[in-house]
Amino acid sequence: MQKEKIKKEKSSLATECDKVGEIAVQYGFTVIKPPHIRPDHISKAKQFKDFDYYGDVEEKIALTEWYMNDKKETESQPLSIHYKKPLPGNTSKKKSSKETYGFEIMGSASSTSEALVMKCALSILNDLGYKNLYIDINSIGDRESISRFERELSAYFRKRTHDLSWKLKEGFKKNHYSILTDTSEESRDFRENAPQPISSLSDISRLHFKEVLECLEQFDVAYKIKSNCLSNKLYASYTIFEIRQLKDETKSTTDRDLLAYGYRYNHLAKKLGGKREIPSIGLTIMVKKHPTFSKKVIIKNIKKPRFYLVQLGPSAKLKVLNIVEMLRKEKIPVYHSITKDKITGQLSGAEYMRASHVLLVGQKEAMEGTCIVRNITNREQETVPLQKLAEFLKKL
Known part of the structure; x- marks a missing residue:
């Protein structure tokens, strides 16, 4: 039970x-x-x-x-x-x-x-x-990067082992990363000159x-x-x-x-x-x-979005999170699938969530600082500058 x-x-x-x-x-x-x-x-x-x-x-x-x-x-x-x-x-x-x-x-x-x-x-x-x-x-x-980094760190440790205290040596044997997160003055020179993880990526x-x-x-x-x-x-x-x-x-x-x-x-x-x-x-x-x-908020009472933000292409993906935040501050919630790349999946999401409009940002719109606002029902659309987007959506 x-x-x-x-x-x-x-x-x-x-x-x-x-x-x-x-x-x-x-x-x-x-x-x-x-x-x-x-x-x-x-x-x-x-x-x-x-x-x-x-x-x-x-x-x-x-x-x-x-x-x-x-x-x-x-x-x-x-x-x-x-x-x-x-x-x-x-x-x-x-x-x-x-x-x-x-x-x-x-x-x-x-x-x-x-x-x-x-x-x-x-x-x-x-x-x-x-x-x-x-x-x-x-x-x-x-995994490949982690293994490579640990090999390089071990080689560096062997070269510098005579400079380190018994405590630091024992810590390194148990956990290679311990000396990198150590904050003592004794390990400072080792840390500053040690291999870096991003070099092994x-x-x-x-x-x-x-x-x-x-x-x-x-x-x-x-x-x-x-x-x-x-x-x-x-x-x-x-x-x-x-x-x-x-x-x-x-x-x-x-x-x-x-x-x-x-x-x-x-x-x-x-x-x-x-x-x-x-x-x-x-x-x-x-x-x-x-x-x-x-202060408690009833989740079902949170304002439901009418708009679904769709992005297409690397440049657009970089822009959309700032658009979400801009609209949030204007109290205009939006649905989105920012972690998805394919436009078909995003448009299906818009229909499933019964959004009234799609906000589409492609490569061209990302470069120009605009957004296409498309009515899902009649397919009418208008290109709106991002700085005027919140004002435009409030009128719909």
């Missing part, structure tokens, strides 16, 4: 959320009641604990098994979900003064998934009043990271590639990022509050016995409790 109850909870959608959840919905995420962390999840997590930088491996296991056991791959892909953290069954006894939120895009290897979670995080943090945000970002690439991984950075360029946010921004090498891959607030430039980056982090964990499903990899990226936001944002 208990198992049946848990399974029901795992598969049910949330009926209410707070302001953060409302923004998540506007970015295309579905608000869920998160799965429970079970004792077997805790047991399985032990094999990954030595490399668990963010302390969330049990949550990732619970979410991945929920996806596999509930056959979420049979639903429309990718699966974009939002939930409150910590998950039920979390063993941490630390009390936090912060609200913690989780976001996952599961079933998509596209670099646009990284762009979507980062843009959503920036929008939420900006609405909460956080200014001067910046992003530390890195890529460890695919395979061609596929390099292209993926390039696409992610191209998206970041559109977001009007400062970022830097930080070589010791790392994640769990046993199941993580490709992109890792952290969002912080620049308050005092005299402080080191490690002293500045971490507001959000995210990373890909494409390999976890197979590590847990799955037949195939599930390309996934997760985002966690950690912010001070905010009375205004804590």
